[in-house]
Amino acid sequence: MIRIDAIWLYEVERTAASLxxxxxxxxxxxxxxxxxxxxHKWLQTQRQRVPTGGATAKAIDYSLNRWSALTHYLSDPLVPxxxxxxxxxxRPIALGRKNWMFAGSLRAGKRxxxxxxxxxxxxxxxxxxxxYLRDILERLPLQPFSRIGELxxxxxxSAQ
Incomplete structure (x- = not known):
């Protein structure tokens, strides 16, 4: 019998990590x-049993519609x-997004x-x-514009 739960797939990945x-x-x-x-077969079977429009149907459809992306890692050893x-x-950017709306102005938000x-x-x-910030802010006033990318x-x- 084949295990079909996501926990099993992650167990395989834990083993594969050292290979x-x-x-x-x-x-x-x-x-x-x-x-x-x-x-995949189980999801297809369950989708036929679930009424269209419900949350479960949407979740199954989401997975089935993205199946090739979800399973791409199976054919490429470099993909997690x-x-x-x-x-x-x-995550920190997403969590702070609403707070940054109050930066004062569009220009301040861009900064x-x-x-x-x-x-x-x-x-x-x-x-x-x-x-890093301390060093580049100290160097910035004397840094030639043509070499600004070095910062x-x-x-x-940091040794410079």
């Missing part, structure tokens, strides 16, 4: 792919099973967005945001 690309793909094809196919990492990275982009880019590049987080060198 190289070829091994990960083989494991996904051997264990996760049959489970995903069984889940979900996008939780990205969701966690953008706040630029600063937030620099802070998060600094984090993603492994820098301490405070040290971007992915090019920044």
């Amino acid at each position: 190289d690309g070829k091994q990960r793909l083989a494991l996904r094809q051997q264990q996760a792919s049959p489970a995903a196919q069984a889940l 099973i979900d996008n939780n990492w990205v969701e966690n990275q953008i 706040a967005a630029a600063i937030m982009s620099l802070i998060h880019s600094a984090r993603l590049n492994g820098h301490d945001p405070y040290a 971007l987080p992915h090019l920044w060198d």
Whole structure:
């Protein structure tokens, strides 16, 4: 009997995490792919039993309409099973969106967005945001315009 629950698919991914690309793909094809196919068949069967227009029907339709995207990870060993990492990275922005509406003006809102982009880019590049901002704000008045790009987080060198 094939397990068709999402927990099983994540268990397969935990095992696959320590494998190289070829091994990960083989494991996904051997264990996760049959489970995903069984889940797809089950969703199709359940959709026929559920009345159109309800929340359950919408949820099943959502999954079925995006099935190729949901299962793309099964054919590409570099693709993760979900996008939780990205969701966690953008969560602070999404949570603060309403607060930033009160930045004072459109111009102030654009400035706040630029600063937030620099802070998060600094984090993603492994820098301490405070040290990064302090350093570039100290350098900025003397930095030639033609070399302003050197202050971007992915090019920044704290040793300068």
